[in-house]
Amino acid sequence: MKKPILSLLTFFAASSLSITSCQTPPEVNQEDVTRIITTLASDEMEGRMIFTPGIEKASQFIQEEFKKAGLEYLEGMDSYNQQFNIYSITPGNAIISVDGKVVEPQNFLTMSSAESLEWPELEGVTVHTVAASDNFQSKYGEISRMSGKNLVLVDPAHKDFFGRVKNFTLRANRATEVNNNDATVMVLTNNTAIKSLNVKIENTVKAQSLSNVTGKITGNRENEIVLFGAHYDHLGIREGMEGDNLFNGANDDASGTTAVITLAKYFAAMGKKPERTIVFVAFTAEESGGYGSRHFSEQLNPDEIVAMFNIEMIGKGAKEGPNTAWITGFEKSSFGKLLQEAVEGTEYTFYPDPYPTQNLFYRSDNATLARLGVPAHSISTTQIDIDQDYHKASDEVSTLDMAHMTNTIKAIAKAAERMISGEQTPTRVDPSGLR
Ligand SMILES: [Zn+2]
Structure with a gap:
């Protein structure tokens, strides 16, 4: 007042x-x-x-x-144009094998900005589980923000929500960088003690230019x-x-x-x-x-x-x-x-x-x-x-x-x-x- x-x-x-x-x-x-x-x-x-x-x-x-x-101009720049790229990612082929068996397409999804990525083994991959009793929807936010190499084993009790997430990831989306090493792979399975893993992911990645306009006194x-x-x-x-x-x-x-x-x-x-x-x-x-x-x-x-x-x-x-x-x-x-x-x-x-x-x-x-x-x-x-x-x-x-x-x-x-x-x-x- x-x-x-x-x-x-x-x-x-x-x-x-x-x-x-x-x-x-x-x-x-x-x-x-x-x-x-x-x-x-x-x-x-x-x-x-x-x-x-x-x-x-x-x-x-x-x-x-x-x-x-x-x-x-801002420090280190030679114009007011602060240009950068973002990347549109269109999912392509992906093959996931667990314990030597190829996972059916409806039972896995990938979150990746890689043009081409290959994990020949389980070593170096962090394994997470979503149990039948877990609230998958509330865990999902955290999972989608994870960095590094991640495998998420989701109990088939969450089949419906898994399907929705899969559809979402199949659409073209955007990333701020291309990362050919890291990804999050989710598999719908009740096997929580897996011994081997093989992942191959391909996406179509297109760089697109954006610009802020910046200046200073x-x-x-x-x-x-x-x-x-x-x-x-x-x-x-x-x-x-x-x-x-x-x-x-x-x-x-x-x-x-x-x-x-x-x-x-x-x-x-x-x-x-x-x-x-x-x-x-x-x-x-x-x-x-x-x-x-x-x-x-x-x-x-x-x-x-x-x-x-x-x-x-x-x-x-x-x-x-x-x-x-x-x-x-x-x-x-x-x-x-x-x-x-x-x-x-x-x-x-x-x-x-x-x-x-x-x-x-x-x-x-x-x-x-x-x-x-x-x-x-x-x-x-x-x-x-x-x-x-x-x-x-x-x-x-x-x-x-x-x-x-x-x-x-x-x-x-x-x-x-x-x-x-x-x-x-x-x-x-x-x-x-x-x-
Ligand atoms: Zn506005």
């Missing part, structure tokens, strides 16, 4: 500060905000679906804007990073759909991407080296598995990121009225509290995510960084429970409120000031408390 008297005092304190400061602060300009979001959400960008020319155009545009801002404390991010990908064009089938993704998340670009310009225009390094990233593939934020988080030391502002869907007014935004995972670090304090005395307010049952903290790129301990939260203003345009072709610029968006970007800039100056550092997120 805001306290009017305190707010007024803070206001006077703030204004006297700006009188004594000698530099005119840069402006967040509504015209430029409108130009950027209109470009990103234009039909020319074809809904910014991964692996399409439309998202390439969007990437080019963001890179040009980062250049205009004068951002530096190096601070005096080079290795303390304040991160601003938003995803620039969206859902593209839906073939076979009647009427408008181009999903422009204006609110989701051209609005957040616009904020990231605008903040880059704003902080670069300060004209002096910030105390902390500021990194800006437009993530790819948020809508298709979160591969962009995953790759990004592996390119730097997450311990160096002191805070992450993930900006999602800020084009429409929030539930609590104009000039408000909400923060996901409010209780997971002191990030939200610091933001609230930072804008006290202004006309803007931050408050906790009003839709806790929607699990929004886990539904965007911030979660990837939060699982590494980073105080990484999404800031949004959209009434997700009643919004008519969310993940619809109607998510167009005409439905957005540019003045509100501009005010929100200004509030985020203000809220980040003392984190960038090094005066404030949010507490870390405890990854053990996360899903």
